[in-house]
Amino acid sequence: MGLARLIAALPRGFFLTLVDVGSAGGLHSRWRPFKPILSAILFDPREAAASGGFGPGETRVYPVALSDRSGEAELHITSLANMSSFLRPDPDVFGRYRKKGADTEVVHDEAVPVERLDALARADGFRPNVLKVDTQGSELMVLEGSRESLKSAMLAEIEVSFFRRYVGQPLFADIQGWMEQQGFELIELYRLKRYRAANRLGIRTSLMADGQRSGRVAYGDAIFLRNEGSILAAAAADEGVSLLRAVVALLAYGKADHAAALLDHGGDLLPAAQREALGQALTALNRWRIVPRIAGLVKRSRY
Numbered sequence: 001m002g003l004a005r006l007i008a009a010l011p012r013g014f015f016l017t018l019v020d021v022g023s024a025g026g027l028h029s030r031w032r033p034f035k036p037i038l039s040a041i042l043f044d045p046r047e048a049a050a051s052g053g054f055g056p057g058e059t060r061v062y063p064v065a066l067s068d069r070s071g072e073a074e075l076h077i078t079s080l081a082n083m084s085s086f087l088r089p090d091p092d093v094f095g096r097y098r099k100k101g102a103d104t105e106v107v108h109d110e111a112v113p114v115e116r117l118d119a120l121a122r123a124d125g126f127r128p129n130v131l132k133v134d135t136q137g138s139e140l141m142v143l144e145g146s147r148e149s150l151k152s153a154m155l156a157e158i159e160v161s162f163f164r165r166y167v168g169q170p171l172f173a174d175i176q177g178w179m180e181q182q183g184f185e186l187i188e189l190y191r192l193k194r195y196r197a198a199n200r201l202g203i204r205t206s207l208m209a210d211g212q213r214s215g216r217v218a219y220g221d222a223i224f225l226r227n228e229g230s231i232l233a234a235a236a237a238d239e240g241v242s243l244l245r246a247v248v249a250l251l252a253y254g255k256a257d258h259a260a261a262l263l264d265h266g267g268d269l270l271p272a273a274q275r276e277a278l279g280q281a282l283t284a285l286n287r288w289r290i291v292p293r294i295a296g297l298v299k300r301s302r303y
Helices: 002-008 029-037 117-124 139-144 172-181 228-237 241-252 256-269 272-300
Strands: 016-021 038-043 059-062 071-078 106-115 130-133 155-161 184-195 216-226
Touching: 002 029, 002 272, 016 029, 016 241, 029 038, 029 241, 106 117, 130 139, 139 155, 139 172, 155 172, 155 241, 172 184, 172 216, 216 228, 216 241, 228 241, 228 256, 241 256, 241 272, 256 272
Parallel strands: 016 038, 016 130, 038 059, 130 155
Antiparallel strands: 071 106, 155 216, 184 216
16 A cells, blocks of 8 residues: 555656566565566576566566676586576585585586676666676676666665685675775665584584574675765756655665655655655555554564
């Protein structure tokens, strides 16, 4: 109800372009409510052929991997397929953690086509508003080939590693620094995954240290938002469309407070009636999300 009301308050013809690099499994469920205004562009080299179209409600699939150059690259296929990477797994590092050594054993190498996002975006005429990259260690190479495309992006979700699992892999600090140079600020780390240390006693968990988990934090997803001044400057040049795209992207990632703050600071760029309708929709969304959660907490507190 709340999201439908907000989408109805957007101008006619509005849409958000999402580019998902490494889209195994398809779109995340967070995008389901936004499907009518979402133009989804997915990259998965395992697909047999290109399919789909561009525009609101459409999904375009490219059967190619992205990198910082055009041509071919060697993909190292691992025994657990979703650990495959253009970077070679480091057996000494993965071998320290439970099951990871066997999972990341390279079973064969395969030459796959690679392309730069900038080249494809220019050729096919799309401009990303949200960029998601999850490519098992080669994320910075994808970003290097996406410099021009990032200029239209309001938000980016990048998988980051906290230690070097693949040979030559850039780490979280490297990607954070690179994104800051492009005008983005880190606003969230989520889906943090841990590796449990291998040991002869077979110990995996502990009852000690309340609130702490066993294992070492290995990787997760970093959410970057374009800095506010840049969003507002873009919105001033496109009659507020960039502001609206940033608001929608933030809502998809659960950042309604940031979305409301952007409207506070840039709402004057929108027609008054539209600004009021969006404010009412955000207020309704706030009630819709929070009240059931509070009710649930009250109910649980009785036991």
